[in-house]
Amino acid sequence: xxxxxxxxxxxxxxxxxxxxxxxxxxxxxxxxxxxxxxxxxxxxxxxxxxxxxxxxxxxxxxxxxxxxxxxxxxxxxxxxxxxxxxxxxxxxxxxxxxxxxxxxxxxxxxxxxxxxxxxxxxxxxxxxxxxxxxxxxxxxxxxxxxxxxxxxxxxxxxxxxxxxxxxxxxx
Amino acid sequence: xxxxxxxxxxxxxxxxxxxxxxxxxxxxxxxxxxxxxxxxxxxxxxxxxxxxxxxxxxxxxxxxxxxxxxxxxxxxxxxxxxxxxxxxxxxxxxxxxxxxxxxxxxxxxxxxxxxxxxxxxxxxxxxxxxxxxxxxxxxxxxxxxxxxxxxxxxxxxxxxxxxxxxxxxxxxxxxxxxxxxxxxxxxxxxxxxxxxxxxxxxxxxxxxxxxxxxxxxxxxxxxxxxxxxxxxxxxxxxxxxxxxxxxxxxxxxxxxxxxxxxxxxxxxxxxxxxxxxxxxxxxxxxxxxxxxxxxxxxxxxxxxxxxxxxxxxxxxxxxxxxxxxxxxxxxxxxxxxxxxxxxxxxxxxxxxxxxxxxxxxxxxxxxxxxxxxxxxxxxxxxxxxxxxxxxxxxxxxxxxxxxxxxxxxxxxxxxxxxxxxxxxxxxxx
Numbered sequence: 001x002x003x004x005x006x007x008x009x010x011x012x013x014x015x016x017x018x019x020x021x022x023x024x025x026x027x028x029x030x031x032x033x034x035x036x037x038x039x040x041x042x043x044x045x046x047x048x049x050x051x052x053x054x055x056x057x058x059x060x061x062x063x064x065x066x067x068x069x070x071x072x073x074x075x076x077x078x079x080x081x082x083x084x085x086x087x088x089x090x091x092x093x094x095x096x097x098x099x100x101x102x103x104x105x106x107x108x109x110x111x112x113x114x115x116x117x118x119x120x121x122x123x124x125x126x127x128x129x130x131x132x133x134x135x136x137x138x139x140x141x142x143x144x145x146x147x148x149x150x151x152x153x154x155x156x157x158x159x160x161x162x163x164x165x166x167x168x169x170x171x
Numbered sequence: 172x173x174x175x176x177x178x179x180x181x182x183x184x185x186x187x188x189x190x191x192x193x194x195x196x197x198x199x200x201x202x203x204x205x206x207x208x209x210x211x212x213x214x215x216x217x218x219x220x221x222x223x224x225x226x227x228x229x230x231x232x233x234x235x236x237x238x239x240x241x242x243x244x245x246x247x248x249x250x251x252x253x254x255x256x257x258x259x260x261x262x263x264x265x266x267x268x269x270x271x272x273x274x275x276x277x278x279x280x281x282x283x284x285x286x287x288x289x290x291x292x293x294x295x296x297x298x299x300x301x302x303x304x305x306x307x308x309x310x311x312x313x314x315x316x317x318x319x320x321x322x323x324x325x326x327x328x329x330x331x332x333x334x335x336x337x338x339x340x341x342x343x344x345x346x347x348x349x350x351x352x353x354x355x356x357x358x359x360x361x362x363x364x365x366x367x368x369x370x371x372x373x374x375x376x377x378x379x380x381x382x383x384x385x386x387x388x389x390x391x392x393x394x395x396x397x398x399x400x401x402x403x404x405x406x407x408x409x410x411x412x413x414x415x416x417x418x419x420x421x422x423x424x425x426x427x428x429x430x431x432x433x434x435x436x437x438x439x440x441x442x443x444x445x446x447x448x449x450x451x452x453x454x455x456x457x458x459x460x461x462x463x464x465x466x467x468x469x470x471x472x473x474x475x476x477x478x479x480x481x482x483x484x485x486x487x488x489x490x491x492x493x494x495x496x497x498x499x500x501x502x503x504x505x506x507x508x509x510x511x512x513x514x515x516x517x518x519x520x521x522x523x524x525x526x527x528x529x530x531x532x533x534x535x536x537x538x539x540x541x542x543x544x545x546x547x548x549x550x551x552x553x554x555x556x557x558x559x560x561x562x563x564x565x566x567x568x569x570x571x572x573x574x575x576x577x578x579x580x581x582x583x584x585x586x587x588x589x590x591x592x593x594x595x596x597x598x599x600x
Contacts, residue, residue: 032449033442036233043234043417047410060227063413068225070233070446071453078450084190085451087505091188102188109184110193113458116200120217123210149221 025080032073035066042066058137065135068145072152079159084110104167107160114157121150174471177202181462181512191508192451196458199465206468216461223457227413229334233449234416235282235325238401240441241423242280242394245432248290250390251276256298257387261378264366266302267312268359270295274316275355276391278323279398280423282330284506284543288317288551292558305372306562308365311570314551315358315578318540321506323351324402325416328510328539331452332532335459335514339529340412341405345596346529348402350537350585357577365573393426406599455507463515472519479520486524490586493517494538501542505550510539530592534585541578544571 046059078084086106091099125146133142177198184194196216203212223229255269255276262268270291278287292313299309321328324344333340366373379387401419404410410418427433466472479489500509513535521531543551545568552567585591 029443029446032446036237036442036445036449039230040234040237040417040420043230043414044421047414047418063230064225064227067227067230067233068221071224071229071449074233074446074450075453076450077446078448078454081447083447083451084192085455085505085507086188086190087185087508088188089503089505090186099188106187106189106193109189109197113193113197113200116197116213116216117220117457120213120215121220122217123214124217124221145225146221149224153220 025077028073028077028080032070032077035070035073039063039066039070058135061135061138061140065140065145069148072148076152076155076159079156100167104164107164107167111157111160111164114153114160118150118153118157121146121153125150173202173206174466174469174474177462177465177469178471178512178516185504185508190454191505191511192454192456192458194458195455195462195511199458199461199463202465203461203468206465215464219460219464220457223460224453226334228340228411229330229453229456231325231340231413231416232327232330232452233445234413234420235327235330236448237441237445238416238420238423239281239283239286240444241420241427241437242397243286243290244437244441245394245423245427245430247280247391247394248273248277249294250387250394252291252294252298254387254391257379257384260376263370263375264308264362264373265376266295266299266304267308267362267366267373270299270312271316271319271355271358271362274313274319275323275351276394276398278317278320278351279325279402280394281320282323282325282327284318284321284540285550285554287320288313288554289558291316292555296555296558300559302376303374305570306559307566307570308362308372309570310555310559310562310567311572311574312358312362314544314549314555314567314571315574316355317551317554318543318578319351319355319358321540321543322347322354322533322536324348325405325412325419326536327452328506328536329532330412331456331459331507332510332514332536334456335463335511336518336528336532338532341408342529342596342600343532344402344412345406345599346592347533347536348406349591349595350533350581353584353591354537354578354581357581358574361573361577393429397422397426406595455511459511459514462511466515472516475516476520476523486526487586489520489524490526493521494582494586497535497538498541501539502545504542506539506542509542510535527589527593529596530585530589533592534582537582537585541575541582544578545575 042059042062046056049056091102129143134140181194181198184198185191200212200216203215252269252273255272256266259265259268273291273295274287277290281287295313296309324347326347329343329347330340333343397419400422401415404418405412405415497513500513518528518531522528543549552564555567556562556564
């Protein structure tokens with residue numbers, strides 16, 4: 001994670017390589033994009049199938065799994081690109097020193113939030129691990145989905161923590 | 172008391188610049204921990220996390236975002252503006268009218284106020300300034316017109332409200348059609364009145380020939396059909412909003428290819444934009460849902476409803492007070508933050524007054540839009556100033572003022588005649 005980019009890429013950089021410069025960003029881009037395009041394809045086929053009396057059985061279950069993958073990948077991706085929505089009414093009017101300190105505090109709080117999510121999601125995964133949860137029609141196992149969700153919360157937390165360390169080093 | 176402290180803590184974190192989703196989620200988690208203990212709070216947060224991220228209906232959000240990016244790559248924004256400019260551009264204020272039509276048209280594919288103002292601003296603003304339009308009218312009409320992006324279905328704000336309030340997204344889309352159309356018509360009326368009053372601010376331009384007009388209309392026919400299929404399909408029940416979004420995304424890819432604008436870099440850029448916004452919105456929605464669970468545990472909404480009941484003011488007076496509260500909050504909070512903060516608290520109150528949650532969703536977003544065009548937040552004003560840096564912010568705001576008056580009139584109309592929102596979904600159901 002040495003070359004994780006926590007700041008918005010410049011326009012030129014983004015034009016040259018929209019998927020990102022580092023391997024993690026590129027991996028997330030390809031995983032998220034593939035899941036998203038698969039959702040489009042499955043849902044469109046399901047609509048088409050329904051209207052020609054050839055329903056795609058279990059389409060919703062496939063889509064739910066794909067959406068979870070796309071959402072998890074995009075949350076980590078948005079964190080790497082520092083794309084989370086913030087209210088800047090007050091902070092924009094503060095000095096750069098105060099802004100820098102606040103951004104450190106905010107990153108700690110964000111790491112705490114995602115740590116909470118990772119704990120909650122891990123707790124559930126552990127409780128249900130041996131319950132062999134699966135979807136009704138296609139029997140898609142929930143185990144990998146719970147693992148992906150926990151991993152994405154954990155990765156997001158680590159990116160925020162890594163950002164704090166990076167900024168401390170730069171000082 | 173606990174709930175109130177939670178709201179105050181949230182406002183504090185938001186002004187500190189903590190990401191909106193994180194602030195809401197963290198306050199919700201800590202509040203739940205204080206109310207029910209660490210283990211149940213964490214497990215509940217984990218449950219909300221899994222349910223939100225795997226929710227089928229929420230898939231509508233990235234799909235519509237992707238459709239918007241592809242339509243943008245296909246040149247939809249310029250075509251909408253060009254078609255309207257060719258039709259009415261020769262009249263006094265015609266290009267300002269065209270900007271409103273362009274905003275409404277592009278708003279129907281972008282679903283975002285910011286994107287609509289920025290995109291139509293880039294096209295319409297230089298054109299109006301070249302033709303000698305006053306800076307105030309040119310910038311004001313686009314800043315105000317941009318807000319149509321938030322209300323015109325399929326809008327991101329409506330989807331987020333639908334998820335938070337557990338309301339049918341399809342019904343919300345259908346309910347927003349008449350308010351979005353009347354909002355656009357009121358803005359156009361404002362332009363006509365202002366141009367009659369001061370004709371020099373918007374000189375007429377050369378009239379386009381019927382052949383040019385026909386060609387411009389032909390260029391938007393595919394996008395208009397796409398919007399028609401998506402919205403019409405939802406309204407008449409051909410498909411659910413998620414299915415409509417996926418049909419829309421697929422058709423937008425076909426349209427982009429037919430227009431010979433489909434390239435690998437364009438697809439990559441669209442996907443990157445979609446993933447970034449999706450990640451941001453999922454975090455915001457997740458945080459808001461955890462906060463909402465916490466608020467329902469505190470009973471804050473019920474306490475406020477009881478308090479309001481003591482005043483015996485009736486639904487109308489209560490709604491006027493709520494409207495004023497929303498307008499005040501909208502002027503100091505970002506629109507999304509305001510909606511996420513107020514929905515869990517105000518929705519139960521509105522429902523207890525016997526009002527429709529669908530109506531409230533549309534009304535809330537309409538009220539939220541006002542904050543986009545006036546200081547200190549007024550994000551659309553900054554977007555427009557970014558496009559025209561030589562126009563001072565005060566001049567842009569001067570241009571927005573007549574539209575702001577139309578906004579207040581429109582909000583009053585929605586309050587007085589809820590049928591403007593509810594009639595169409597009722598009729599179609």
